[in-house]
Amino acid sequence: MLPALLGILISALVASVLVVGLRAPRTRKLAMIGLLPAGCGFGAFAWSAFAPDAAPGLRMGAGLAAIAAGIAHAVCFSILPLPAKRVWMRLILIPIGAWCGTFASLWFLWHQAGDSVRAPLVVLGAATILSWLTVPFFARNRGYVESGTRKIPSVRFPCPRCGTRVDWGQGIAACTDCGLFLHIYWPADEIQKRDVFVTGDHEPASVRFACPQCRVKSDWPRGDRSCTHCGLKVSLHWNTHTGPIPPAP
Numbered sequence: 001m002l003p004a005l006l007g008i009l010i011s012a013l014v015a016s017v018l019v020v021g022l023r024a025p026r027t028r029k030l031a032m033i034g035l036l037p038a039g040c041g042f043g044a045f046a047w048s049a050f051a052p053d054a055a056p057g058l059r060m061g062a063g064l065a066a067i068a069a070g071i072a073h074a075v076c077f078s079i080l081p082l083p084a085k086r087v088w089m090r091l092i093l094i095p096i097g098a099w100c101g102t103f104a105s106l107w108f109l110w111h112q113a114g115d116s117v118r119a120p121l122v123v124l125g126a127a128t129i130l131s132w133l134t135v136p137f138f139a140r141n142r143g144y145v146e147s148g149t150r151k152i153p154s155v156r157f158p159c160p161r162c163g164t165r166v167d168w169g170q171g172i173a174a175c176t177d178c179g180l181f182l183h184i185y186w187p188a189d190e191i192q193k194r195d196v197f198v199t200g201d202h203e204p205a206s207v208r209f210a211c212p213q214c215r216v217k218s219d220w221p222r223g224d225r226s227c228t229h230c231g232l233k234v235s236l237h238w239n240t241h242t243g244p245i246p247p248a249p
């Protein structure tokens with residue numbers, strides 16, 4: 001009963017990560033695919049709790065949950081913020097976790113394979129754990145971005161186009177992954193009263209981030225607005241692109 005409960009908990013945790021990925025256009029499809037094994041794994045664990053012989057259900061549940069966890073890892077590493085110079089790391093970190101999930105799944109479902117599955121699983125597992133331990137360092141919010149030797153104050157929020165979390169430097173900044181140009185400035189000298197903007201179908205009309213001055217999180221609509229807490233004037237604009245959204249690497 002206890003392993004089944006633990007499995008249900010892990011499946012639910014993986015599913016909740018995938019639900020976050022649904023919100024970002026670039027990981028939406030991947031997250032949808034991942035929800036299928038997550039849901040089936042949840043079901044297999046639940047079934048094993050009541051079946052006379054729990055072992056097959058547990059093995060099936062663990063195999064499915066491992067695939068879903070590998071996909072959840074890929075979703076996380078596709079949208080977590082990385083400095084522009086380190087974006088290439090996604091190309092290594094994403095496959096490591098995805099393959100780790102695949103081999104873990106093989107190990108649960110096809111245990112008699114022995115060392116041919118266990119050896120790569122141990123290596124990939126160690127690399128995946130290392131990637132999670134180091135990610136708080138690489139993805140930390142320093143409050144500025146580096147441009148040559150200059151440190152430009154930045155705010156962090158998901159790219160309105162692809163959904164990747166980006167530290168946007170003050171002034172004109174480009175998304176690290178899709179290249180969307182965004183103009184953000186504070187304190188804005190004057191507030192323009194032009195509030196009519198055309199937004200694309202999949203682009204939000206506002207983004208959520210912490211005010212650069214008082215650090216209170218709120219929704220900032222596209223255009224010129226003042227912080228509702230400290231009154232800081234922020235100017236925020238981006239262009240609506242009509243091109244396709246880049247897929248997760």
Ligand SMILES: [Zn+2]
Nearest residue numbers: 159162175178
């Ligand atoms: Zn983007």
Ligand SMILES: [Zn+2]
Nearest residue numbers: 211214227230
């Ligand atoms: Zn404020």
